[in-house]
Amino acid sequence: MKVIVGIGGMTNGGKTTLTSSLLKSLPNCCVIHQDDFFKPQDQIAVGEDGFKQWDALEALDMEAMLSTVQAWARSPRKFARAHGVSVHPDASDTHILILEGFLLYSYKPLVDLYTLRYFLTVPYEECKQRRSTRSYMVPDPPGLFDGHVWPMYQKYRREMEADGVEVVYLDGMKSREELFHQVLEDIQNLLLNHS
Numbered sequence: 001m002k003v004i005v006g007i008g009g010m011t012n013g014g015k016t017t018l019t020s021s022l023l024k025s026l027p028n029c030c031v032i033h034q035d036d037f038f039k040p041q042d043q044i045a046v047g048e049d050g051f052k053q054w055d056a057l058e059a060l061d062m063e064a065m066l067s068t069v070q071a072w073a074r075s076p077r078k079f080a081r082a083h084g085v086s087v088h089p090d091a092s093d094t095h096i097l098i099l100e101g102f103l104l105y106s107y108k109p110l111v112d113l114y115t116l117r118y119f120l121t122v123p124y125e126e127c128k129q130r131r132s133t134r135s136y137m138v139p140d141p142p143g144l145f146d147g148h149v150w151p152m153y154q155k156y157r158r159e160m161e162a163d164g165v166e167v168v169y170l171d172g173m174k175s176r177e178e179l180f181h182q183v184l185e186d187i188q189n190l191l192l193n194h195s
């Protein structure tokens with residue numbers, strides 16, 4: 001069976017951390033990181049807020065991300081091989097794809113493709129604190145978090161909820177281990193129920 005798991009949610013919720021633990025423990029598991037689909041800096045518009053609009057869906061080449069997902073779906077075995085993932089002989093009918101990123105559920109052509117949709121959140125103060133310790137390819141200019149990142153997070157989350165997208169919320173304040181075991185168990189149960 002083919003399973004697509006979304007590890008979505010707010011910036012610095014812990015998506016990449018959780019994803020890398022899952023990848024190590026699941027058989028035939030590939031990953032696609034949404035952050036790999038950011039457009040080049042000169043194609044990012046400056047908004048009315050005065051900031052480059054990095055946290056808008058338009059900052060991402062979502063068509064390219066969708067094509068990558070479709071390539072996996074057409075031939076997960078070939079995709080795994082091309083990405084250096086060895087196919088486990090005992091689980092060769094099981095193929096898992098993790099999509100990881102901050103706007104996974106806001107692009108309509110992808111939203112129905114997920115088998116499981118997770119959404120990591122942490123409180124505003126924690127998010128701002130974690131973000132202040134990070135260095136992105138393009139460093140955050142002063143005021144970006146309150147002026148752009150947080151308002152855009154709220155906007156997309158409101159839209160997702162208004163659209164009735166069903167997600168499983170994960171409390172990003174839990175320990176890395178607890179989050180990992182919770183999601184791993186869900187996926188393992190899903191695989192068992194289909195075997």
Ligand SMILES: Nc1ncnc2c1ncn2[C@@H]1O[C@H](COP(=O)(O)OP(=O)(O)OP(=O)(O)O)[C@@H](O)[C@H]1O
Nearest residue numbers: 010011012013014015016017018130172174175176
């Ligand atoms: N469960 C956790 N508890 C405490 N800190 C965590 C937890 N998970 C991740 N972190 C820390 O929080 C920060 C953000 O984690 P991570 O890079 O996984 O988040 P992200 O959601 O992928 O963020 P980004 O928006 O940059 O993609 C890192 O410093 C990481 O070590």
Ligand SMILES: NC(=O)c1ccc[n+]([C@@H]2O[C@H](CO)[C@@H](O)[C@H]2O)c1
Nearest residue numbers: 011035038054055102136137138149
């Ligand atoms: N990866 C990048 O090119 C990049 C550039 C500028 C900002 N970001 C930030 O990444 C986060 C998602 O992981 C978003 O909140 C962007 O602000 C990424």
Ligand SMILES: [Mg+2]
Nearest residue numbers: 015016017035
């Ligand atoms: Mg990340």
